[in-house]
Amino acid sequence: MPINPFELTRKLVEIESTTYHEGNAGRFLYEYLGSLGYEVEKMKVEQPELALTPGGGTGERFNVYAAMPGVTPDVVLSTHMDTVPPYVGFSEDDEFLYGRGTCDAKGIIAAQVAAAEKLHAAGVKVGLLYVVGEERDSAGAKVANKTPKGSKFLINGEPTDNRLALASKGALRVELRAKGKMAHSAYPELGDPAIDKLVEALHDILAMDLPVEPEIGPSTLNIGIISGGRAPNVISDAAEAHLLVRLVGPSQDVKSAIEQVVGDRAEVSYSLDLPMVRMRKVDGLETMVAKFTTDIPSLTAWGEPFLLGPGSIHVAHTPYEKLAKKELLEAVDLYCDLAGKLAG
Numbered sequence: 001m002p003i004n005p006f007e008l009t010r011k012l013v014e015i016e017s018t019t020y021h022e023g024n025a026g027r028f029l030y031e032y033l034g035s036l037g038y039e040v041e042k043m044k045v046e047q048p049e050l051a052l053t054p055g056g057g058t059g060e061r062f063n064v065y066a067a068m069p070g071v072t073p074d075v076v077l078s079t080h081m082d083t084v085p086p087y088v089g090f091s092e093d094d095e096f097l098y099g100r101g102t103c104d105a106k107g108i109i110a111a112q113v114a115a116a117e118k119l120h121a122a123g124v125k126v127g128l129l130y131v132v133g134e135e136r137d138s139a140g141a142k143v144a145n146k147t148p149k150g151s152k153f154l155i156n157g158e159p160t161d162n163r164l165a166l167a168s169k170g171a172l173r174v175e176l177r178a179k180g181k182m183a184h185s186a187y188p189e190l191g192d193p194a195i196d197k198l199v200e201a202l203h204d205i206l207a208m209d210l211p212v213e214p215e216i217g218p219s220t221l222n223i224g225i226i227s228g229g230r231a232p233n234v235i236s237d238a239a240e241a242h243l244l245v246r247l248v249g250p251s252q253d254v255k256s257a258i259e260q261v262v263g264d265r266a267e268v269s270y271s272l273d274l275p276m277v278r279m280r281k282v283d284g285l286e287t288m289v290a291k292f293t294t295d296i297p298s299l300t301a302w303g304e305p306f307l308l309g310p311g312s313i314h315v316a317h318t319p320y321e322k323l324a325k326k327e328l329l330e331a332v333d334l335y336c337d338l339a340g341k342l343a344g
Helices: 005-013 023-035 102-121 139-144 194-206 251-262 325-343
Strands: 039-044 062-067 075-080 096-098 126-131 153-156 164-168 170-179 220-228 238-247 267-274 287-290 304-307 322-324
Touching: 005 023, 005 096, 005 102, 005 325, 023 039, 023 062, 023 102, 023 126, 039 139, 062 139, 075 102, 075 325, 096 102, 096 325, 102 126, 102 322, 102 325, 126 139, 153 325, 164 304, 170 194, 170 251, 194 220, 194 238, 194 251, 238 251, 251 267, 322 325
Parallel strands: 075 126, 075 153, 153 304, 164 287
Antiparallel strands: 039 062, 062 126, 096 322, 170 238, 170 267, 220 238
16 A cells, blocks of 8 residues: 555654654654564664753654665665654644654655655665654764665665755854853943953854855854843843854864954854765756755765655754645655666
8 A cells, every 4th residue: 555645743742752752753764664664784883972952852862774675775765763842733624734853844845755765676785774863963864874784876865845955064063152241230340241352253153254154145144042140130140142154164164263263252162063064966867055054964875875755854854844735746756766766
């Protein structure tokens, strides 16, 4: 019986699987793919220290890899099981599927599973890899990269409006931590305000000229988190900010510029550093440039990478996430077409 990608998307979206809480989604896929005749493997991924995990990680985490018994795949279809918070429940109408993960990336999982069934029937050796942690630090992809399965090609799924990406930007997560000295706010001369140092450093960072790549576009920078201080009437003794830079060139150039601008006002550290990736064109497929980052830089051992998926990145990570049913069905055919061409 053919796989219904709408129904599979619904089942996946109804399972809450924000980053660090992917266990139930992994268990569902492990059992579901096993029921289709796949030989399924769990790849354990360690939980980070709960003190470092927003909201705290709970339960078992693992990637899911599946292939037909005895098959070494030529092509592996892959994406991630985790989503950004908060959870948004599933709904649908005649045109769209709605809810957290519909386009990023549970609808993509459904399209890939449906495509794999058709590829098996066509004699294409295909595997499936679904990882955890893409929305935070690519932890699952890094674990998977230690045990590749011999594939020549990796088709990664992210929302690209069903266009083949010729490049995806890199990502540099920057953390600034400023230290000061507490004092009564009526006597500022007795303290050393950490928040002031941090704010001044951030102001100067925002004024920086970032690299531009003509074929891909500019680097961009977002200040995503700021915290610090004790109370309005206390001089702050600590403050921190978390930034994300979308890279279009070597990260070291950006790191050096940030460190020079910040100087001794704050400590600078980096919790994620993923490079920009260029990919090749395939005849017959529309193309685009992805301004976002994927797991591809962390899956280098899985073959030549390609990036393709249904849905718009513009609604991913929003309360209005959705995926057109028509586009989901088109994605099944596109995955079959691309994998078939690559497998020769």
